[in-house]
Amino acid sequence: MNMTREQIVSIAHLSKVFRVGFWGKRVTAVDDLSLEVQQGEIYGFLGPNGAGKTTTIKMLMGLIYPSSGAASLFGRPIGDQAAKAKVGFLPESPYFYDYLTSREFLRFYGHLFGLLGSTLEKRIDELLELVGMTHARDLQLRKFSKGMLQRVGIAQAMINDPELVILDEPMSGLDPIGRKEVRDLILRLKESGKTVMFSSHILHDAELLCDRVAMIMKGKLVACGHVSELIDHGTTQEVEMVVDRLSPEGVEALRPFTLKTMLHGERVVATLASQRHVDDALEVIRSHQAKLVSLLPHKASLEDLFIRKARGVQQVTEVPV
Amino acid sequence: MKVISIALNTFRENLRDKLLYNLLIFALLMIGSSLILMRLTLGEFHRLILDIGLGSINFFGVLIAIFVGIGLVSKEIEKKTIYTIVSKPVARFQFLLGKYLGLSLTLLINTAIMAVGLLAVLYVQEVPIHAVLFKALGLIVVEFMVITAVALLFSTFSSATFSAIFTLALYVIGHLTPDLKAFGEKMGGLGKTILEGMYYVLPNLDRFNLKGHVTHQLDVPAGELLVIGLYGIAYSAFLLTVASVIFQRRDFR
Numbered sequence: 001m002n003m004t005r006e007q008i009v010s011i012a013h014l015s016k017v018f019r020v021g022f023w024g025k026r027v028t029a030v031d032d033l034s035l036e037v038q039q040g041e042i043y044g045f046l047g048p049n050g051a052g053k054t055t056t057i058k059m060l061m062g063l064i065y066p067s068s069g070a071a072s073l074f075g076r077p078i079g080d081q082a083a084k085a086k087v088g089f090l091p092e093s094p095y096f097y098d099y100l101t102s103r104e105f106l107r108f109y110g111h112l113f114g115l116l117g118s119t120l121e122k123r124i125d126e127l128l129e130l131v132g133m134t135h136a137r138d139l140q141l142r143k144f145s146k147g148m149l150q151r152v153g154i155a156q157a158m159i160n161d162p163e164l165v166i167l168d169e170p171m172s173g174l175d176p177i178g179r180k181e182v183r184d185l186i187l188r189l190k191e192s193g194k195t196v197m198f199s200s201h202i203l204h205d206a207e208l209l210c211d212r213v214a215m216i217m218k219g220k221l222v223a224c225g226h227v228s229e230l231i232d233h234g235t236t237q238e239v240e241m242v243v244d245r246l247s248p249e250g251v252e253a254l255r256p257f258t259l260k261t262m263l264h265g266e267r268v269v270a271t272l273a274s275q276r277h278v279d280d281a282l283e284v285i286r287s288h289q290a291k292l293v294s295l296l297p298h299k300a301s302l303e304d305l306f307i308r309k310a311r312g313v314q315q316v317t318e319v320p321v
Numbered sequence: 322m323k324v325i326s327i328a329l330n331t332f333r334e335n336l337r338d339k340l341l342y343n344l345l346i347f348a349l350l351m352i353g354s355s356l357i358l359m360r361l362t363l364g365e366f367h368r369l370i371l372d373i374g375l376g377s378i379n380f381f382g383v384l385i386a387i388f389v390g391i392g393l394v395s396k397e398i399e400k401k402t403i404y405t406i407v408s409k410p411v412a413r414f415q416f417l418l419g420k421y422l423g424l425s426l427t428l429l430i431n432t433a434i435m436a437v438g439l440l441a442v443l444y445v446q447e448v449p450i451h452a453v454l455f456k457a458l459g460l461i462v463v464e465f466m467v468i469t470a471v472a473l474l475f476s477t478f479s480s481a482t483f484s485a486i487f488t489l490a491l492y493v494i495g496h497l498t499p500d501l502k503a504f505g506e507k508m509g510g511l512g513k514t515i516l517e518g519m520y521y522v523l524p525n526l527d528r529f530n531l532k533g534h535v536t537h538q539l540d541v542p543a544g545e546l547l548v549i550g551l552y553g554i555a556y557s558a559f560l561l562t563v564a565s566v567i568f569q570r571r572d573f574r
Contacts (some may be wrong), residue, residue, distance in 0.1 A: 018574070041453065041537065056574075058404075060403070061407070061408040062407060062408065063403075063404055063407055063408065063572070064573060064574065065570075065572060077446060079409040080409070081412070084408065084409060084410040085410045087408070089404075089408040089409075091401060091404040091408075093401075094401070094405070095400045095401050095402055096402060096405070097330065097334065099329075099333070099334055099338075100333070104333075108326060108330050109405070109409065111322065111323070111326035112323055112324075112326060112327075112406070112409045112411055113409065113410065114322060118517035126341055139572040154403060160409075240529075315389070316327075318369040
């Protein structure tokens, strides 16, 4: 771990209990959650729907109060105005003042940060350009599609040139192109030195983007760490091997190393249980004078880990970072 | 600055709301209709025009104050627009104050437009215009501010429907508080204590009503006007403080 990096978000034993229904039944949305986000990283906050991601983010943004535990942004307690001034926030499925045009909308949010005049107008132009919304600058938000709203929502989160950007489900409801654009935008934020924390239940996006992730289920942290370490740590890596002209004896010789073997005429598709068997398998192929067509490590994904965790693994897997 | 931005945004929101224009058109029609009614009435038509005119301004303004007022905060929570405001460096009381001032500005301009309509009718009909008419209009605006504060207070903790019912009820009772006191004096004992307590706690909205003075051309001394105005502002400030305390503790789920 790089000890010189500043901790931008720090959450310690945070819990939130809601009272629902007529009898005030207690429902624990977030349960003793602790995590830290460091300066300059893209941090993925993952979990299925209803896991407590939005509740946690709302607590960070001062929209709801924790039942117990504490959290801080830039070392200041949540709700601190100076800390809020350095944060950009995009809520989940945002609804905005739909009677405003993009320009009016961004101008309003700029004013809330005390930005004024030509500095603000310049910033608005830059942001509309950045999110590709220049063409719709004078259009009322009520006429926007979901993707357009998401873009202008991201623009409002960046109006104050924040050091930390918190995005709640920024890709949900977007088409593949929209998702790619949001991904690119997040990467661009990181390049410009910002810290990004985003929640998602779309693991593929997180895998492509994040330096580190936290996975929560039913309000509890079930895994956190670097994406690559989590995947290596949590899953075995299978290797798919395609071979032509392998004799039946060769197939038999290969069998001890494989999980399964399929024959398609002259072609053999074998799945090796682990990368450790690759050399042995290659030796079999060479000795039987067969032809190797491809050798493909079956990349384990966050999804594998996610599903494994969802199947009831409640133990926290803490990977040293 | 932040409060002003929120106020101006609320004002802009009001301007783009069709409800406002519908009510404004109705109010102007009502004021205009006194011209027709006048032809059906024998004598005293000066009083009739003033009565209908001020009544319309008051009635439609109260409708706007209540029905826009109850949505000021609840709509922001319902539509989740509040998430992006409260997460910015804006204190919750600043948000409330901004919303309140925004609607107050809307009501002020609305009243000015309706007043111009009334003055036009009075001018055309050659009805003498006295200073007390402007004093009455001023107090009507103060009354709107009190009602807006009531609506805002209710909307910080209850649904739009309940807020509307509560505010409407308080508006009606607010105009009957002198009766509460008189009634209590007749009852005596515990009843007197309760009714007198209500008389002092509830807004005495009848104090803002100078319609009688206008129609009978009775002037109101500046000192008295000032006291009534200050009473309205102090009462609104009190309501806004209570609303802020409740709003500060709320979770936006």
